[in-house]
Amino acid sequence: MKIYHNDAHAQHHAKLEIYRGKLVPAFETPARQDAIEAAILKHNIGELTLAPVCDDALIEQVHAADYLTFLKGAWAKWIVLDAANAELEAFPAVWPIRTLRTDIVPDNFCAQLGRYSMDSGSPLTAGTWVAARRGADCAAAAATEIAHGAPLAIALARPPGHHAGADFFGGYCFINHAAVAAQQLLNSGHAHVAILDVDYHHGNGTQAIFYERDDVTFVSIHGDPRTEYPFYLGYADERGSGAGLGFNHNFPVLHGTDFEGWFVQLTRAIEVVRLSNATALVVSLGLDTFADDPVSSSAGFSGFGLRAPEFERLGQLLAEIKLPTALVFEGGYASDALGDNFCAVVRGMTA
Numbered sequence: 001m002k003i004y005h006n007d008a009h010a011q012h013h014a015k016l017e018i019y020r021g022k023l024v025p026a027f028e029t030p031a032r033q034d035a036i037e038a039a040i041l042k043h044n045i046g047e048l049t050l051a052p053v054c055d056d057a058l059i060e061q062v063h064a065a066d067y068l069t070f071l072k073g074a075w076a077k078w079i080v081l082d083a084a085n086a087e088l089e090a091f092p093a094v095w096p097i098r099t100l101r102t103d104i105v106p107d108n109f110c111a112q113l114g115r116y117s118m119d120s121g122s123p124l125t126a127g128t129w130v131a132a133r134r135g136a137d138c139a140a141a142a143a144t145e146i147a148h149g150a151p152l153a154i155a156l157a158r159p160p161g162h163h164a165g166a167d168f169f170g171g172y173c174f175i176n177h178a179a180v181a182a183q184q185l186l187n188s189g190h191a192h193v194a195i196l197d198v199d200y201h202h203g204n205g206t207q208a209i210f211y212e213r214d215d216v217t218f219v220s221i222h223g224d225p226r227t228e229y230p231f232y233l234g235y236a237d238e239r240g241s242g243a244g245l246g247f248n249h250n251f252p253v254l255h256g257t258d259f260e261g262w263f264v265q266l267t268r269a270i271e272v273v274r275l276s277n278a279t280a281l282v283v284s285l286g287l288d289t290f291a292d293d294p295v296s297s298s299a300g301f302s303g304f305g306l307r308a309p310e311f312e313r314l315g316q317l318l319a320e321i322k323l324p325t326a327l328v329f330e331g332g333y334a335s336d337a338l339g340d341n342f343c344a345v346v347r348g349m350t351a
């Protein structure tokens with residue numbers, strides 16, 4: 001089995017993020033992917049493979065050209081503001097909230113930073129564009145691999161992608177790698193593709209990208225947005241619009257629900273995938289449903305409390321869908337456990 005690993009991922013290395021009034025150490029670190037790669041080698045799970053460079057045109061099918069141009073040039077503009085910025089990370093501080101205009105892209109870089117972002121937890125660094133763009137290559141390659149007949153392929157495409165929308169970054173995500181994979185499957189001849197997002201957080205970017213489209217069914221199981229990031233999307237009544245009506249399905253689960261409760265909802269989500277006409281599947285695989293995940297656990301409650309045996313069971317359920325599957329790595333922040341948990345999912349899928 002091919003595992004396309006992003007060999008540029010460490011170029012996105014945020015040191016800090018803003019959380020409740022403080023700059024705290026970034027949760028989303030290169031160590032996350034390094035841990036998974038080490039475990040893959042140790043357990044001989046598959047071949048770590050370098051992806052060919054995919055066409056910009058593929059990415060432009062799911063992202064706005066002006067956003068990609070912004071992201072590509074952002075670091076240089078940040079340095080132009082002040083050469084000393086080279087030592088810092090770029091955090092947005094102003095956003096075009098309701099009543100403000102989004103049809104104008106101001107010249108001011110700080111204004112652009114807000115225009116193209118959704119939160120202050122996802123700093124841009126010198127290597128963010130290169131890393132995220134290389135992640136798209138991995139996603140496209142995994143999709144191509146299953147389009148050519150492989151039952152399973154993996155994109156270790158760090159940084160994650162599912163919060164990134166057509167024209168904004170956020171939630172540690174810059175390019176939506178799952179969307180790129182789904183689009184590549186469509187381009188390769190699949191008429192309908194399903195995306196199943198099992199990250200702890202709702203995949204708002206992926207949902208938004210495909211919300212009005214009828215060629216992708218998006219199904220997400222996640223922490224209830226009434227209390228969990230990204231808060232403003234991911235409710236059960238979001239069903240798609242226009243041609244996309246009926247192709248979007250959210251399964252919000254209350255924070256603190258145990259894994260048995262989570263699996264009940266996962267079974268329902270998988271049933272929706274089965275009933276779609278999809279001939280290929282993209283899984284947004286976040287591992288932040290882990291019991292000891294530092295982002296999804298709080299105040300004595302773990303996210304949904306999964307551990308390696310449950311991740312293996314997740315893998316078994318994914319395999320039972322019996323669709324060619326591209327696994328795209330998303331969240332999961334307990335670096336020491338990510339290797340075991342990732343390999344458990346793959347073991348469940350392949351055993």
Ligand code: SP5
Nearest residue numbers: 160171229294295297298330331
């Ligand atoms: C891809 C992905 O999983 N993105 C998640 C983004 C979550 N951003 C908000 C994180 C806030 C940090 N929470 C610390 C909780 C301490 N228990």
Ligand code: ZN
Nearest residue numbers: 199200201331
């Ligand atoms: Zn997440």
